[in-house]
Amino acid sequence: MTNETIQIPLLPLRGLLVFPSMVLHLDVGRDKSVAALEKAMMGDQTIFLAAQKKVSLDEPKPQDIYRIGTLAKVKQMLKLPNGTHRVLVEGVHRGEIVRFVDEDNEFSVEIKELEEVHGDKNEEEALMRSLLGQFEQYIKVSQKITRETLETVSDIDEPGRLADIVTSHLSLKLKDKQELLETENIKSRLQQLIKFISNEKKVLDLEKKIGQRVKSSMEKTQKEYYLREQLKAIQKELGEKDGKSGEVEQLREKVEDSDMPENIMEVAMKELDRYEKVPQSSAESSVIRNYIEWLLALPWTEKTQDTIEIKHAQKILDEDHYGLEKVKERILEYLAVQKLTKSIKGPILCLVGPPGVGKTSLAKSIARSINRNFVRISLGGVRDEAEIRGHRRTYIGAMPGRIIQGMKKAQTVNPVFLLDEIDKMASDFRGDPSSAMLEVLDPEQNSNFSDHFIEETYDLSNVLFIATANYVNNIPGPLLDRMELISIAGYTEVEKLHIAKEHLFPKQLKENGLTKGNLQVRDDAFLKLIRTYTREAGVRNLERQIATLCRKAAKIIISKEKKRVVVTENSLEDLLGKTIYRYGQAEQENQVGTATGLAYTAAGGDTLSIEVSHYPGKGKLTLTGKLGDVMQESAQAAFSYIRSRAKELHIDSDFHETYDIHIHVPEGATPKDGPSAGITMATALVSALTGRAVKKEVGMTGEITLRGRVLPIGGLKEKSLSAHRAGLSTIIIPEENEKDIEDIPESVRNELDFIPVSHLDQVLKHALVEENNESN
Known part of the structure; x- marks a missing residue:
């Protein structure tokens, strides 16, 4: 180095480098660059060429230019019409910028020449041969460099010049070329260049493989397209419509003839065009076909004509259902409003009641009475939001949600749509289906219901939605807010008798191939069947027992060749076996420490016997019978109240220190909870501690406070029916529930004595046997 x-x-050069011994044309257009070029031409035509670090800069600063560059001679300069200068330069020697002298009008720099550093000649010769070999392989793969170039390069015997000439022919990044330009040691430069060529060759090999693969794929696609077009032409000439083209044409005709809205038809046509282009073997083909078929299968404008005639509707409801007068009245009111407003909008009806009371069949009757198609979906156990809104088409096996599936079954846009067991929906990590139902049941939103599979909005505003539930407390609040509840309580014995005779028995006769001439069942047999073989709010088990009766009779008729079987109260056990339940739950005699409570469960009303015993101990209170938190708290409250009133109740004031008390609710395997057992527990406790018996015919319901106040409860109608079923004659109820007595069927109301109370003292007065009358 000098x-x-x-x-x-x-x-400054943008995006390129000039190596020593390299001849190159350059176009110069920037003002500073033109000024530097003209200055060089006025001198000895020598100029320094250095690359910019960033190609995008139009006005580079000294720090934006590489320090190592090439000293070059301007061989020729030509001014072009557009103002730029085309120059021919030849690289002479490496150089390094020492400092910038001027950068205002043009770049002027002070440079020093760089000398190449030689090593062992034999090693350099070996590296030159290796380089030429690699370069030859590169030329074969690249096909951008001619064989003449290789022959020219092969004649060069100077290792530094060979490296520079080879580098100038390679498609390397500017940064890599600059690195080679800055390498003064010839051995290092040759090694580095060999490494770069090897990498470039690998990239070119990969490019070639990809190119061949793409070409092969394109050729296959073009061939398939050409053959399909030929097949279409042949089928057209033969007048055949087989194959995918015929299928697409048939689908297009169906879409054009359908009653889809214009925007849906556009979507269907667009999907048809996609379907036509996609190969039949492709998985996407079946997805698109399935989607188009769903669009065609859905009703978009098809309607049934409503025939809302109140008398006709009442006749059908009476034909299909015995009793349920208030429920029928509410349904008729609802239909009357729809007739006046001429639209089925307003609250969503929700029929609430125990299993087997006829909720689903009521919805069917409503559909029949107004001449609408009926469709039912069960929501029991649904815990995935996609069950309501559908799956997106990107998933394998995607399907629309249950709402859209129901509309497909209905085949009209205005069916009666039953959402069965809406209280049984659950939620987990897959989403909350009850939240998805909000859009379905909201009259302000359901005109634009969105299903993930269909994607386009679907109008549900003409649908009459009816929901059913067993238990109101399990329905989420926002969903409950959109519905109007119609409570259906259990049936009385009289109602069950009529239902059995007029509906269930004729139905089972027909299903079992019998006639009224073959089998007769007396009223006393029906009553015994209701009382001792079933215990339920509805009539589902009653129908099963009647079906069993019919099968037994059929067997007798066939095997014993009898023409007729008559079932009486006495012969019932011969057919059905021993009775299952004891008629009535009332105690056979007055009991000490045992009180009968009334409970309301998801299956309707029921009686609940609460037993209390006490024995010497240290005041421990034991609760058994699988009681929930609410009932346990009721027991604690009753115990605390009795302690505070021990003197007035004639109980030893230190009983809580000298006796252990055990409260038990029989049928321990059944979970029990609810805020209506307080006064029953208190009565049983007082009875056990005073020795006064509880009247056998008395049932009671109500919650208790620490001051002895009796709080109101729910489900009085269901509880009253269970009391009547159990054979009780007197019911003690909270005073605030007195207004609910009118909801109880008259036949039950007339046989029960209701005693409204506001304080526990009143409960004890009516529930416990008088001290001087205990023997009775």
Whole structure:
């Protein structure tokens, strides 16, 4: 390396490099660059060429230019019509910028020349041969460099010049070329260049493989397209419509003839065009076909004509259902409003009641009475939001949600749509289906219901939605807010008798191939069947027992060749076996420490016997019978109240220190909870501690406070029916529930004595046997 420096104009290069011994054409257009070029032409035509670090800069600063560049001679300069200068330059020597002398009008720099560093000649010769071999392989793969170039390069015997010439022919990044330009040691430069060529060759090999694969794929696609077009032409000439083209044409005709809205038809046509282009073997083909078929299967405008005639509706409801007068009245009111408003909008009806009371059949009767198609979906156990809204088509096996599936079954846009067991929906990590139901049941939103599979909005505003539930407390609040509840309590014995005779028995006769001439069942047999073989709010088990009766009779008729079987109260056990339940739950005699409570469960009303015993101990209170938190708290409250009133109740004031008390609710395997057992527990406790018996015919319901107040409860109608069923004659109820007595069927109301109370003292007065009358 020489330490001498020379001052020379600088021409910054964008995106390219000039190596020593390299001849290259350049177009120069920037003002500073043109000024530097003209200055060089006025001198000895020598100029310094250095690359910019960033190609995008139009006005580079000294820090934006690489320090190592090439000293070059301007061989030729030509001014072009557009104002730029085309110059021919030849690289002479490597150089390094020492400092910038001028950068205002043009770049002028002070440089020093760089000398190449030689090593072992034999090693350099070996590296030159290796380089030429790699370069030859590169030329074969690249096909951008001619064989003549290889022959020219092969004649060069200087290792540094060979490396520079080869580098100038390679498609390397500017950064890599600059690195080679800055490498003064010839051995290092040759090694580095061999490494770069090897990498480039690998990339070119990969490019070639990809290119061949793409070409092969394109050729296959083009061939398939050409053959399909030929097949279409042949089928057209033969007048055949087989194959996918015929299928697409048939689908297009169906879409055009359908009653879809214009926007849906556009979507269907667009999907048909996609379907036609996609190969039949492709998985996407079946997805698109399935989607188009769903669009065609859905009703978009098809309606049934409503025939809302109140007398006709009442006749059908009476034909299909015995009793349920208030429920029928509410349904008729609802239909009357729809007739006046001429639209089925308003609250969503929700029929609430125990299993087997006829909720689903009521919805069917409503559909029949107004001449609408009926469709039912069960929501029991649904815990995935996609069950309501559908799956997106990107998933394998995607399907629309249950709402859209129901509309497909209905085949009209205005069916009666039953959402069965809406209280049985659950939620987990897959989403909350009850939240998805909000859009379905909201009259303000359901005109634009969105299903993930269909994607386009679907109008549900003409649908009459009816929901059913067993238990109101399990329905989420926001969903409950959109519905109007119609409570259906259990049936009385009289109602069950009529239902059995007029509906269930004729139905089972027909199903079992019998007639009224073959089998007769007396009223006393029906009553015994209801009382001792079933215990339920509805009539589902009653129908099963009647079906069993019919099968037994059929067997007798066939095997014993009898023409007729008559079932009486006495012969019932011969057919059905021993009775299952004891008629009535009332105690046979007055009991000490046992009180009968009334409970309301998801299956309707029921009686609940609460037993209390006490024995010497240290005041421990034991609760058994699988009681929930609410009932346990009721027991604690009753115990605390009795302690505070021990003197007035004639109980030893230290009983809580000298006795252990055990409260038990029989049928321990059944979970029990609810805020209506307080006064029953208190009565049983007082009875056990005073020795006064509880009247056998008395049932009671109500919650208790620490001051002895009796709080109101729910489900009085169901509880009253269970009391009547159990053979009780007197019911003690909270005073605030007195207004609910009128909801109880008259036949039950007339046989029960209701005693409204506001304080526990009143409960004890009516529930416990008088001290001087205990023997009775």
